[in-house]
Amino acid sequence: xxxxxxxxxxxxxxxxxxxxxxxxxxxxxxxxxxxxxxxxxxxxxxxxxxxxxxxxxxxxxxxxxxxxxxxxxxxxxxxxxxxxxxxxxxxxxxxxxxxxxxxxxxxxxxxxxxxxxxxxxxxxxxxxxxxxxxxxxxxxxxxxxxxxxxxxxxxxxxxxxxxxxxxxxxxxxxxxxxxxxxxxxxxxxxxxxxxxxxxxxxxxxxxxxxxxxxxxxxxxxxxxxxxxxxxxxxxxxxxxxxxxxxxxxxxxxxxxxxxxxxxxxxxxxxxxxxxxxxxxxxxxxxxxxxxxxxxxxxxxxxxxxxxxxxxxxxxxxxxxxxxxxxxxxxxxxxxxxxxxxxxxxxxxxxxxxxxxxxxxxxxxxxxxxxxxxxxxxxx
Amino acid sequence: xxxxxxxxxxxxxxxxxxxxxxxxxxxxxxxxxxxxxxxxxxxxxxxxxxxxxxxxxxxxxxxxxxxxxxxxxxxxxxxxxxxxxxxxxxxxxxxxxxxxxxxxxxxxxxxxxxxxxxxxxxxxxxxxxxxxxxxxxxxxxxxxxxxxxxxxxxxxxxxxxxxxxxxxxxxxxxxxxxxxxxxxxxxxxxxxxxxxxxxxxxxxxxxxxxxxxxxxxxxxxxxxxxxxxxxxxxxxxxxxxxxxxxxxxxxxxxxxxxxxxxxxxxxxxxxxxxxxxxxxxxxxxxxxxxxxxxxxxxxxxxxxxxxxxxxxxxxxxxxxxxxxxxxxxxxxxxxxxxxxxxxxxxxxxxxxxxxxxxxxxxxxxxxxxxxxxxxxxxx
Numbered sequence: 001x002x003x004x005x006x007x008x009x010x011x012x013x014x015x016x017x018x019x020x021x022x023x024x025x026x027x028x029x030x031x032x033x034x035x036x037x038x039x040x041x042x043x044x045x046x047x048x049x050x051x052x053x054x055x056x057x058x059x060x061x062x063x064x065x066x067x068x069x070x071x072x073x074x075x076x077x078x079x080x081x082x083x084x085x086x087x088x089x090x091x092x093x094x095x096x097x098x099x100x101x102x103x104x105x106x107x108x109x110x111x112x113x114x115x116x117x118x119x120x121x122x123x124x125x126x127x128x129x130x131x132x133x134x135x136x137x138x139x140x141x142x143x144x145x146x147x148x149x150x151x152x153x154x155x156x157x158x159x160x161x162x163x164x165x166x167x168x169x170x171x172x173x174x175x176x177x178x179x180x181x182x183x184x185x186x187x188x189x190x191x192x193x194x195x196x197x198x199x200x201x202x203x204x205x206x207x208x209x210x211x212x213x214x215x216x217x218x219x220x221x222x223x224x225x226x227x228x229x230x231x232x233x234x235x236x237x238x239x240x241x242x243x244x245x246x247x248x249x250x251x252x253x254x255x256x257x258x259x260x261x262x263x264x265x266x267x268x269x270x271x272x273x274x275x276x277x278x279x280x281x282x283x284x285x286x287x288x289x290x291x292x293x294x295x296x297x298x299x300x301x302x303x304x305x306x307x308x309x310x311x312x313x314x315x316x317x318x319x320x321x322x323x324x325x326x327x328x329x330x331x332x333x334x335x336x337x338x339x340x341x342x343x344x345x346x347x348x349x350x351x352x353x354x355x356x357x358x359x360x361x362x363x364x365x366x367x368x369x370x371x372x373x374x375x376x377x378x379x
Numbered sequence: 380x381x382x383x384x385x386x387x388x389x390x391x392x393x394x395x396x397x398x399x400x401x402x403x404x405x406x407x408x409x410x411x412x413x414x415x416x417x418x419x420x421x422x423x424x425x426x427x428x429x430x431x432x433x434x435x436x437x438x439x440x441x442x443x444x445x446x447x448x449x450x451x452x453x454x455x456x457x458x459x460x461x462x463x464x465x466x467x468x469x470x471x472x473x474x475x476x477x478x479x480x481x482x483x484x485x486x487x488x489x490x491x492x493x494x495x496x497x498x499x500x501x502x503x504x505x506x507x508x509x510x511x512x513x514x515x516x517x518x519x520x521x522x523x524x525x526x527x528x529x530x531x532x533x534x535x536x537x538x539x540x541x542x543x544x545x546x547x548x549x550x551x552x553x554x555x556x557x558x559x560x561x562x563x564x565x566x567x568x569x570x571x572x573x574x575x576x577x578x579x580x581x582x583x584x585x586x587x588x589x590x591x592x593x594x595x596x597x598x599x600x601x602x603x604x605x606x607x608x609x610x611x612x613x614x615x616x617x618x619x620x621x622x623x624x625x626x627x628x629x630x631x632x633x634x635x636x637x638x639x640x641x642x643x644x645x646x647x648x649x650x651x652x653x654x655x656x657x658x659x660x661x662x663x664x665x666x667x668x669x670x671x672x673x674x675x676x677x678x679x680x681x682x683x684x685x686x687x688x689x690x691x692x693x694x695x696x697x698x699x700x701x702x703x704x705x706x707x708x709x710x711x712x713x714x715x716x717x718x719x720x721x722x723x724x725x726x727x728x729x730x731x732x733x734x735x736x737x738x739x740x741x742x743x744x745x746x747x748x749x750x751x752x753x754x755x756x757x758x
Contacts, residue, residue: 002638348726351726373749
């Protein structure tokens, strides 16, 4: 049967709302045009609100990884001691960045699907009082586990170290309150909760972090945040910004403000609850020990590999979900509940999962997944 | 909870596929531009294939009703006897047109939800041997009932009369084989099975019908098909055609050809089967005695009125379905299974129906509708 709807249910890039797509069809503005500069200013203010900070947010022409690099490159000097909470692929990326920029790396390494606690971090910080920065993921996209960023911030703020949170797959999806929690630096990207195409990297810093930027000695140019700060004072950027995406961000932020952050976070929870109920009703198992509300990870049943699921999902049923990463590439699959994915998109994902499982000969009551999902929606 | 997907599940206008929407964003062509003329020719040929005729198809700048008027105005002289099979709002529209153009009207009037049989038509034709034309609906949009157009054609072709089929809500949804069945004239519009915006009217005629056109004495100008025929010989139209929609029609027809007519018809049946199963699982009743596969009509339960269902459907759950028409305005609601509505859109419709019914206090097992729909899909 032909499918006209092509849904994107991966944990990023995510689909774009109609209003955001329409913006991309308009003629592009030069980034120095007064209208473009006005939108740049408005989007900067909106992003500060979204991240929960009164400090500046810098907009980079980069992916989320570019924003992560900007954090590491601007905050950490060669030889500085850093703690990375590594509980998945993106924790691993912080470690790689730390090594690439010559840091003295202390890893809190956890099994994928597990997560370090604030107490554990506190212990490691006590053993390493010379730590300059702690790096973590708000939502570890590879496992679907959210960290206790608020608890981490409480612990780190008692030390001289700063807390850097990779919020790429969590910003605009699950709660993040940078200033209130005492997070010192947030790095994020456009292609997940922000409902935008990839290409806009974000980085926010408080004064404690900014002091490290000013004292930083790394060789750098493109991501030198001092240059961004100087230009931001005139609502400008040192290099060409991705102005098309920024114009779209203006529309996306209007939608976020209209919905309200509490409603938005509650939506992620509700949709993830629905997915989790459906997964269980179909006799499958969640991967994460502490399932977060941005990414739902599912174990591939014994005797199967991931691509037997994600392949027909995409090619036969027109829905893209994600497989596993690293050692779990063929052992799990992942659904996003972020951005403009709504009840209907997620329900379609459950429907496709039923059809794929049936094709594979998996035993379950037809309709059990969608029924469990809907029962959860109507609770 | 916020809905980003805004689905259109009414029995027309229907949603547009991505490829068709993108075409509308392109710069418009002048209709005499060689590329526009080439597309006009290609679309004409494609429509002939779709309708199942080797005869010409005329493209009008009109809605479906315009195409119906063109049929009546070009085929029927004042005083001519015509038989209208009137089993709903659009049967009623044929009757109104017949009266407006001074025809001698014989109605085969049926209760809404019922339909005349070929035998019944044969009897009326025998009583009225001077009948010039018979008018029917391939799919009566107001009740969801499909007629036996093939059987009607068999009966009418034995007489001097012609059979005119309003295929507005059936073309590209349920089987129609104009030449093979012996249908003499087909009138249709763009906004249903063709997956296009409203504004393109279609009319096809065989030689038996064309003889009536040539002998016709009605006053007319805009819909004078002799002018259209003359221009069509040079792949042109007498007045400005809706070239934007025609360029989109080229894309839509590519999708139809790619899917194949048999697959497309089977899809409508499958989706309508799913809807019917869901309706029953939720304890509701179908309206039509002979439910067709283009429109599924549901009785509003005792004690409720239609707008209590269609209102929240649209305003709370972001899906537009249709209410009833005429005397049944507040007694039924209607889902389309046409055009690019696919399994995911219809499933969303069932999900919204469950939520609306729950809000109204209707008793059912949460998830029963979506489960029944999915069980039908996986049969």
